[in-house]
Amino acid sequence: xxxxxxxxxxxxxxxxxxxxxxxxxxxxxxxxxxxxxxxxxxxxxxxxxxxxxxxxxxxxxxxxxxxxxxxxxxxxxxxxxxxxxxxxxxxxxxxxxxxxxxxxxxxxxxxxxxxxxxxxxxxxxxxxxxxxxxxxxxxxxxxxxxxxxxxxxxxxxxxxxxxxxxxxxxxxxxxxxxxxxxxxxxxxxxxxxxxxxxxxxxxxxxxxxxxxxxxxxxxxxxxxxxxxxxxxxxxxxxxxxxxxxxxxxxxxxxxxxxxxxxxxxxxxxxxxxxxxxxxxxxxxxxxxxxxxxxxxxxxxxxxxxxxxxxxxxxxxxxxxxxxxxxxxxxxxxxxxxxxxxxxxxxxxxxxxxxxxxxxxxxxxxxxxxxxxxxxxxxxxxxxxxxxxxxxxxxxxx
Numbered sequence: 001x002x003x004x005x006x007x008x009x010x011x012x013x014x015x016x017x018x019x020x021x022x023x024x025x026x027x028x029x030x031x032x033x034x035x036x037x038x039x040x041x042x043x044x045x046x047x048x049x050x051x052x053x054x055x056x057x058x059x060x061x062x063x064x065x066x067x068x069x070x071x072x073x074x075x076x077x078x079x080x081x082x083x084x085x086x087x088x089x090x091x092x093x094x095x096x097x098x099x100x101x102x103x104x105x106x107x108x109x110x111x112x113x114x115x116x117x118x119x120x121x122x123x124x125x126x127x128x129x130x131x132x133x134x135x136x137x138x139x140x141x142x143x144x145x146x147x148x149x150x151x152x153x154x155x156x157x158x159x160x161x162x163x164x165x166x167x168x169x170x171x172x173x174x175x176x177x178x179x180x181x182x183x184x185x186x187x188x189x190x191x192x193x194x195x196x197x198x199x200x201x202x203x204x205x206x207x208x209x210x211x212x213x214x215x216x217x218x219x220x221x222x223x224x225x226x227x228x229x230x231x232x233x234x235x236x237x238x239x240x241x242x243x244x245x246x247x248x249x250x251x252x253x254x255x256x257x258x259x260x261x262x263x264x265x266x267x268x269x270x271x272x273x274x275x276x277x278x279x280x281x282x283x284x285x286x287x288x289x290x291x292x293x294x295x296x297x298x299x300x301x302x303x304x305x306x307x308x309x310x311x312x313x314x315x316x317x318x319x320x321x322x323x324x325x326x327x328x329x330x331x332x333x334x335x336x337x338x339x340x341x342x343x344x345x346x347x348x349x350x351x352x353x354x355x356x357x358x359x360x361x362x363x364x365x366x367x368x369x370x371x372x373x374x375x376x377x378x379x380x381x382x383x384x385x386x387x388x389x390x391x392x393x394x395x396x397x
Contacts, residue, residue, distance in 0.1 A: 025207035027097050027105070029179075032202035033071075034078040040064045043091050044078055050090035050145035050180050058089045061198065065130075066118045069198065072110045072162040077200035079114065080183035081130050085122035086192040088134075090182035092145050095205075098177040099140055099151075099169070104210040108166045109181075110201040111136060111157050117196040132195035133158045134183045138167055140176030147180060149173045153353065156186050157197050164201075170210065187353040191297075273312040275319070275394070283324070283390045289347075290385070294331075296342040298350060306350055309389060313356050318395040323348045323363040324388045326370055328381035333367060341365025347387055362392065 030046030041056040043049040049057035059079045061067045071077045082088040099105060117130040138152040151169035183197050278284065289305040291297070298306070313319065325340030325347075344363035352358045373380035 027095050027099070027205040027207075029095075029107075029202055029204065030093055032204070033074040033076075034060070034200060034202075035074045035076055036060045038063045038076050044076070047078070047091040047093050048144050050092045050182070052087040055083070055087045055089075058091055061114075066116045067114045067198075068116075069112070069114055071200055073201035077198055079117065079196055079198050080134075080181075081117065081119070081196045082132075082134050082183050082185050082193065083122050083130075084192045084194050087122070088183050088185070090145070090180055092139075092141075092178055092180035094144070094178050095176075098175045099171050099179075099205075100175050101171045101173065104168065104170045104208050105205050106166060106168050106208050107205040108164050108203045109136075109199050110162045111154070111165050112159050112162045112198050113157050114196055114198055115160050119194075121194065128194055130194040130196045132193045133186065134195040134197050135186060136165070136197055136199075137182040137184050138169060139180040139182060140169075140171055140174075141178045141180060142174075142176060144178060145180055146178060147182075148176065150355075153184075153187075162200065168208075187349055273308055275312075275316055278391055278394070280391050280394055283388050285386060285388050289387055290382075291343055291387075294339065296339060296346050298346055306347065309347075310351055310354055310356065313351065313360065316394070317360075318393075320360045320392040320394070321362070322390040322392050323351075323361065324390055325363070325365045326372075326384060326386050326388065327368050328384040329368045329371070329375040330381065331368070336367035337365050339365070340367050343387055 031044055034044040034047070036042070036044040038060050040059050042060060043057050044060055051057060058081075059065065059067075060076050061079045062069055062071070062076070065079075067079060078091065080089040080091070113131070113133055115131060118127055119130055120126065121128045133156045135156055136154045137150055139147040139149065140151050141148040149171060151171060152167045154165055181199065183195070185191065185193065185195070273284070273286065286305045286308050289302050291299070309321075313321070323344040325342070325344035327336040327340050329336075331339060341364070344365050348361045348363040351361050368375075368384070371380075371384045372386070373383040375381050375384060
């Protein structure tokens with residue numbers, strides 16, 4: 001009889017063990033559908049406001065700032081915005097079990113953009129439409145709203161219908177007990193603008209094999225359209241609405257890989273930077289890194305030059321650099337300082353967006369105070385209008 005009971009217990013254990021192991025690999029999110037009473041300026045229950053302390057929190061939608069899009073799940077969703085004063089919204093929560101370093105995880109969120117999201121501009125004080133597309137970033141940390149490692153960044157969310165985005169995250173630098181979801185500006189150029197993204201229907205975080213192909217999702221089933229007589233809130237404002245997407249082909253959203261550090265193989269177009277002649281305080285330049293007049297948008301043809309710096313930073317993890325922006329003597333002092341800072345910042349943000357830790361990339365605008373050449377000739381002015389890289393610290397050989 002005892003042997004039979006032991007055998008039955010063993011069979012029961014074998015039957016339930018796979019389920020227990022599977023459950024241990026799942027990390028549920030609190031309130032994954034962002035359910036709460038729809039209201040302005042409040043994070044949904046279970047989530048913490050991680051935006052700027054002097055700005056309003058995210059919104060539980062629909063029904064505020066003229067946002068009327070139906071939820072894809074439940075009754076509400078969360079709206080996150082970025083603003084023209086360089087502040088942006090984010091939410092976070094503590095996980096019931098930490099994300100472990102060097103393990104891989106997947107979860108998904110339904111995302112879209114509202115064509116209309118009317119609020120006040122922080123720079124002009126006038127009502128504007130926060131309709132410019134943004135990206136979504138996923139961060140890991142060990143305190144509320146701490147951004148220790150960026151685990152994922154989406155492509156720009158341009159779609160105005162709900163689509164499911166799957167996030168494959170792979171912590172590299174440590175274990176993380178807190179997750180932050182952030183709306184952010186389109187990179188590589190950080191140009192503050194007004195935009196929004198809507199989030200709904202997040203799934204449980206599942207631990208997966210790192211060599212397992214990413215999960216393929218389909219667009220969520222559409223809900224019935226909103227009543228055409230539904231009142232919009234937010235006041236009378238004239239806004240330009242993007243054209244409807246009825247004639248666009250249906251396709252799955254692109255799913256970029258996690259922006260962790262990856263070595264870029266040198267090619268004939270990528271300059272190779274050597275550390276042999278470098279030391280702390282040394283300044284160096286790379287070829288073909290330039291900007292249009294009075295602009296700080298990174299040009300497509302300059303990407304190989306930035307890849308050279310990225311490759312150098314990956315291969316030399318002990319090095320901390322300063323990106324320095326410079327102009328010629330044509331602009332006013334104030335404009336030169338602003339423009340040079342914006343250019344340096346754009347380059348620094350590009351490197352950080354590719355996975356270089358922000359602690360290793362500083363930036364500064366020097367305006368027209370440090371010319372390399374004369375400003376009396378076009379060639380000299382072109383040389384003076386530059387971005388340089390200065391070694392702030394490195395391990396001595």
